[in-house]
Amino acid sequence: MALSMLLPLRRAGAATLARASARLATAPPRTMPLAAALAGRRWASSQPAAPDEADVQRLAKLRNIGISAHIDSGKTTVTERILYYTGRIKEIHEVRGKDNVGATMDWMDLEREKGITIQSAATYAQWGDTNLNIIDTPGHVDFTIEVERALRVLDGAVLVLCSVSGVQSQTITVDRQMRRYNVPRISFVNKMDRAGANPRRIIDQIRTKLKMPAAALQVPIGAEEAFEGVVDVLSNKAIYNRGARGEDVVYEDVPAHLADAVQAARDELVSVLAEVDDEIGELFIEDRAPTTEQLHDAVRRATIARKFTPVLMGSAIKDKGIQSLLDAVVRYLPTPTQVRNTMLDLDNNEQVMDVVPYSNQPFVGLAFKLEEGKYGQLTYIRVYQGTLERGQFAYHVRSGKKVKISRLVRMHSNSMEDVDRVGAGEICALFGIECASGDTFTDGKTNCSMSTMFVPEPVISLSLTPKDKNSPNFSKALNRFQREDPTFRVHVDAESKQTIISGMGELHLDIYVERMRREYGVDCVTGKPQVAFREAATQKSEFAYTHKKQTGGSGQFGRVIGYIEPIDPEEQAELPHEFVSNVVGGNIPTQYIPACEKGFLDGLREGFMIGHPIVGMRMVLQDGAAHSVDSSELAFRLATFGAFREAFRASKPRILEPVMTVEVSAPTEFQGNVLGSLNKRKGLIVDTVTQEDYCVVTAEVPLNNMFGYSTELRSGTQGKGEFTMEYKRHAPVLPDVQDELIKEHQKKLAEKK
Template sequence: MSLNMLMPRVGRGVAAALRTPTLRSAFVQPRSTPLTAALMSKRWESAAAAVAQPTPEDSQRLNSLRNIGISAHIDSGKTTVTERILYYTGRIKEIHEVRGKDNVGATMDWMDLEREKGITIQSAATYAQWGGTNLNIIDTPGHVDFTIEVERALRVLDGAVLVLCSVSGVQSQTITVDRQMRRYNVPRISFINKMDRAGANPSRIIDQIRHKLKIPAAALQVPIGSEDAFEGVIDVLANRAVYNRGARGEDIVYGEVPAHMVETVNAAREELIATLAEVDDEIGELFIEEKVPTEQQIRAAVRRATIARKFTPVLMGSAIKDKGVQQLLDAVISYLPNPTEITNTMLDIDNGEKVLEVIPHSNQPFVGLAFKLEEGKYGQLTYIRVYQGRLEKGQFAYHVKTGKKIKIARLVRMHSNSMEDVDSVGAGEICALFGIDCASGDTFTDGTINCSMSTMFVPDSVISLSLTPKDKNAPNFSKALNRFQREDPTFRVHVDSESKQTIISGMGELHLDIYVERMRREYNVDCITGKPQVAFRETATSKSKFAYTHKKQTGGSGQYGRVVGYIEPIDSAQHAELPHEFVNNVVGGNIPTQFLPACEKGYMDGLKEGFMVGHPIVGVRMVLEDGQAHMVDSSELAFRLATFNAFREAFKASGPRILEPVMLVEVSAPVEFQGNVLGSLNKRKGMIVDTETQEDYCVVTSEVPLNNMFGYSTELRSATQGKGEFSMEYKRHSPVLHSVQEELIKEHQAKLAEKK
């Protein structure tokens, strides 16, 4: 057992004593015999098992804690739902709308830009209490350009509410959010919002959840009326009607099931039991035996299946009309897990990154993950999820990546952009710290263990802009870019080596526009942006051999290196994490071992900047088979240059192609404009994937090259009299047409000629 592993279990006083050489050797020496090692292992296991039990107070706190996120496609009503949750739990005294006439705006959309545009840009955290249960809530953006905000929120949450529009249903970003929930194993409740809207059809939305999201779903409620006549819901399990009364729906009134809806409710209950029978063993046995499960048995099965991510219960309401939100809160507490019911893991750095299970109790060594950074008026604000142990004001924490010791001077709980000071937070809680120098995804411990939590998935950027400050002496230009990069891993900045221009890259036009606007407002830096640049890629399409000799003699020792092998294409989609590969098959020492890393570096140099349009190369494997070295003239530089030039020649002979990002575009518009929408997408070389008609609206899904999507919002407004809207997200990189490839190469060569 390592000293680091022993220390958290034996207490801080003994841990301090163990740091002295004499006592440390006394503890370490017995490991020299297998018998004593086995005895210590057994003692360790029994001690760990004893400490793993939480105190009764901590167990009660954890059982009454929920960490949830509100996620959905843009404009499905996430922020409106969150605003009602805060009102009904007593966190706010008044309700304000996202695009309200009072110019106040929703509580969670605290940025001026969010209130002006009526969209959520940054995820915002808050906490509330409902029925004795503490809720940590994160409201996330719906726009795909800010997908990293959803990604990092779901990384640290235990459950989620997936909000769907009663008319639009499952949309493109809904599918993206579903994929993110699956990536981090997050159970979810589905809430069909906007039941008061014309064309509301909850049964169709439930079918979409089952078929488009591929997860069993069934309704726990049946709506009483729809569209303008939507009055409330019927609780299928309790078999009673539920109405919201009062000025803001704060009064819950229960009633009998309307006589004309008894059959509908019975059918919904049977459908719920049949769906649960497929995913839960207990209900399945009762179903086979043709026994009717009790209400408690069904509720327990819904909870088991939801936490196991085999099922999603569906509720419905209208947040804007103050209906159905309290029942959603009840469902969150009844069916979503507490922190002890979710398995989280960490990597033991001292033991070959062995996977360890996190013990979510406050009497364990502290482990926390910094999942979001934000620049506040008091400096950098770091959001932390405490996975294990307790974090107290005044204690020291250790930054695992750098090994730095940090004193926790101030500890706060966040409520949108306001905060409340606290003295300590336990396992499972979300809090924020000030003055911590770290990056998003870094792990902190109390120093007694050396473990790291896994980081989050960060997608590649798809669009770039050149950025030049109007005032070349603007002191805040670099400061703003550095801050934004630390806050947002999808926002990237680099300086073009040839033009010396600052290039910013992100997830879409809106993403970059927001940051340019924030630079103007928050740092008083006005910038001029260049034409958007698409993130093209280059790849090989066929196998190509190389045999290249690098020879240079300039007096004295020269340069000599010979490399032989081939390059071949690989599927970059299947190798998404590492879309290139270097294989060393050299035998017999023809290339000395010390020069092989230099060969790989030469290959990596060739990948950075392609030979057709200067964009990175992906989907290529380089296999080194043979070579030759000179006793005097060979060096690392010689083999690095030899491999670079060999790769260049082989790549040019491999039928190279340019790849462009293809976007999944979803356009919704009134049915009378369907022809105009299809025509506009065809004009932009879009491939129509699906067309769906919903009442008087149509939804067209297509795949369109990103390079052809610039300015589409203006064209769509013109073609649909301002009634159409669209969303798009990155799908994949695909080869461009040969004619387009020739044009891109000519443009690139013309730019190079201008620079000369």
């Protein structure tokens, strides 16, 4: 049975990823101190040279960070302020601003029209003497691969939370991704100017929903419309933003009415840190107050170890709190040398090796994102060790090809700056390199491969038909989008011959269909894919069929007698159909028996109810007749086909549809919604298990009723529900559904005539 359109496709290299995951599972955490992480481990080169002092200083002043959050939490607005205060841009533009310019990092027309981030965008800036590589990521769950690959190459992240909505569904997803790649984070409670702002509740949600110890480093001065600034708990200073765009940071004494709240916040910070940091824990037990510097150091240690997240607050849209956030990024997030990255030694049975993050080592880089630029394919590279220089040669590990680096750029949204050299720990982009997302490049001295990123399976599919079927751009666009986005899959269904596109959600696929129209001039029509129905007999049916045709000269004659009967295709999986010849006496010459079997197989290939394959059939040929002149292989093949058609129609046939095992997980508060939606789709509930605050519902649901379910599930569970689906068996459709399917098929046949 051709179920290619039903079952998730596996990406090439899944076995390698599984092996890599197993090896890396036993490796020390990514953010261990470098000396401890490398103790007793293999180095990337046999005798690594001592790092250059200038390179050590450069890396100490480098941060690779991402801005991640649930949709509409203000990530892009925060990034826009960061670029403004660091001097990268001269004017601030809003995501949906009235000037129709749009935020710097949302450079695609679709992003500016819809007011959402679709593609992650990279940029760089400088805060004081620290260089920042920044990636702004989408918040919508449909574009989760953009977050996935950004976090794969980043050393730290800023988790933005709405002061009203708090921890939402995609916040939980982003938290899971950060844990997958061991990325430390700073939490920033945004939108403090909104009605209902409550940072206290958000901190509690971080602790309970994300299971991450957290404490505030700041106390807000006012809230909602009265939000004026924050008090830094450690320095005991009030921080205000003055000037037209908040560019002037003013430090003042703590307002008298907030003195007790600030002291309480400091005590709580010490209490939380005492549970996750040994030094503060000892001071706490001895009832000694830690110094401000000791608290700074403890916050940094606990944050890098991913045992704690410091919480800051502000309002990006009101230009408040961003400079303090930048100070915290520099102070608390790790440098590239404080993050442990590993690779697999391909010459030594994929043994785990440690990346040495210095520029005087052999070059190793990971291509983590592809993008079609004005000058060809743009490949984003994170340089993990060594240097990358314009004009040098690099080796593509997967293909073994040697490629020349003809142009090297640093990205600022969709604009770029040419550079001659990029050192370890940096993020850059290359032109003219043919590769796939997740490929490793080296200088040829080290035959190794970085572990690839996690790619979630698609959850929704659509059929796609171009209006102009002769357009060469249709396949060109699909090939490009597949290279850019590992979660976007394309295949042609063997039965329906439809082009099927699969992705993470309806918005995900709609965006690509719209991009095909805008970027390639290809208008497409989308529709629900044709489901792989089957046809089957329900009872034994006899036949006695004669095929004769006289056209002058020798004609065609063949007579077959016997019966057909249903068999259980699941019990006889190795032989889903069977042809048996019990003809004796030579009534049908032996040389024509194979032709009779071919006629039977012809009938199975395309059914007589709705044109889908027939399954679970046995045909027994008992007798027949032949003519010495007019009989031939073709005559008996046509006779058997006609006999099978008549017998099948008399066997009370039925249509079978694929039934899927659907497993839905959602918070227990939405269990009723989940059960109701599955029942509405004619699902049979098989099992329900409650685990802590989550429930897992297993059901058997017809595939034909499952299209659009991902959107319904998200809306019914506030985006917190997830589901998996796999083929179970084919089962009979209801009588009214069968009648409707037959009418539709007959209508299509009439339209073709």
